[in-house]
Amino acid sequence: MSIIIVSKGKELEPWVEALKEKRPDLDLRIHPDTGNHQDVAFALAWNHPIGAFQEYPNLKCISSMGAGVDHILKDPNIPEQVTVTRIIDENLTQDMGEFVAAQVLSYTRTLQEYKAQQAEQTWQPLPYKRAKEVRVGVMGLGKLGAHVAKVLTALGFQVSGWAKSEKKLDEVAVYTGQEAFDGFLAEAEVLVCLLPLTEETKGILNKDTLAKLPQGAYVINVARGEHVVEEDLLEMLDKGHLSGAALDVFEQEPLPQGHPFWKHPRVFVTPHMASKTDPASVVPQVLENYDRLKSGKPLQNIVSSQKGY
Template identity: 45%
Template sequence: MGIAIISPGREVKKWKENFYVLDKSIRVQVYPEISDKEAVEAVLLWQHPKGILNQFPNLKLICSMGAGVDHILSDQSIPSHIPIVRIVDEKLTYSMTNYALMGILNYHRQIFRYQLNQKKKIWDMSNPEIDIHVGVMGVGALGGDLVDKLLYMGIPVSGYGNSPKSGLNFPYYFGDQLNDFLAQVNVIVCMLPLTPQTENILNISLFENCNKGTYLINVARGRHLVEEDLLEALDKGYLSGALLDVYRKEPLPKDHPFWERNEITITPHIASVTNPDAAAPQIIDNYKRLKNSQPLINQINLTLGY
């Protein structure tokens, strides 16, 4: 089996070590030093140069290095007959849920406010809690786990998605019911997959329909958010603040206005990071399944985009 890891600027030593431990016969080549392109049967991708996959004549499997696949699907040159799979990892879910809960509870107990008060030496015991109703946009594997944890904690929660779902134990809205969903909530957590339908969904039109002072958490993709619209929404009071882990350009440029806004808390895309120990076995398993004409695990639906 020949694997190429194409992930510019990302440290992949741990990935190579995991493949070697699991199967010493696997040959791993790392971009840009891929000398034997014909040996590559599977590629492991994160933010790859567009069009590069056309260089591998024997490519049979495309793997995302994480749960998201929008960075792959945005490459229009990828052959449609080659299956694409993503990583599903309990640790990814664990980390993502904990990050979102941290943001929700910090807003609920106004930790951000108290941090500012500490700098100003202000002792203010008024209104120590904000009543919250959380709205989770995207209730798949990651969003569904967050909903479960919120329900366990007794925090009101509603969900929103692109398609109908049945058998849920919480209020759920879909499609053109977005405004009905927004009317119920005052904390929004975006965990949607990035598709043509969801790109730019966090825009001024949506913010105008939020309950005044709604708090936004985006842990999905930077391109879900129209960044200038967030600033306008904060200025006009549609939103009270935001916790952001993803951005349109990463690293976030030093001259970006988000840095200067006290209402915005910034983290550097660390909400949930793929664990190579869990990912490598899935990739090898899928390669063997492909060879044996068996169904692949975590294969994405090209029509849906996730």
């Protein structure tokens, strides 16, 4: 039974090396040079060409090469018999917690303002906010969101979270469902988006939503670029309703040259690097599902096509 890697734009050599190191005799193929399509039952995917999986009549499982699966589920031609799975990795989780904490602290301790002052050779101490004085709202309380909330709580921030279904987290005020959304937003001086990308969450950071945040709120998006209506975010920044935004993900990546985000004084841009999958770390769970598929055992980390995560 073959494994095929189907990806556009991702460096594949580390994946091939990690898979071969763990399983030297693995029948591993790279799309589109795949040999007999009948042999392929398991696929590793990231931003695959739409419709590519229809080429493999015996395909049974598509594993995302990362935590997100929206890049797979947006393909309307996924064969009905295929199960989609995702990666759950402690390194990814730890990296995301560290990155978001760094962004929140950069905001509360005015570090970006000091960088601007340094360029102008200006010596001017600025007021800052203590963690206990700031409420951070985390949108999405899955594996990553729950960990981020835990990290921020440990740093002394007041933390609230919003989720579609009921969650319980120590020292975190959890808001559940659409009826609680406005109340959640009204308290979030810093808003962190860690939602999965679904039809319901696409464009959720829009003018109406952002207007419900407190005056001067700060927005951090580390989920997907499609969560943000870019024109609305720019408008709310320019109006002064938002004090700034830290953006790690964008509707078009790489962010195009000349895009307003690049030079906006209140936008901090990073190139989709808040957390990155380490193939050596996640290959064991990929091979675990491969072995389970071969032996007819239930797969792990299955994604619901209805929920989108």
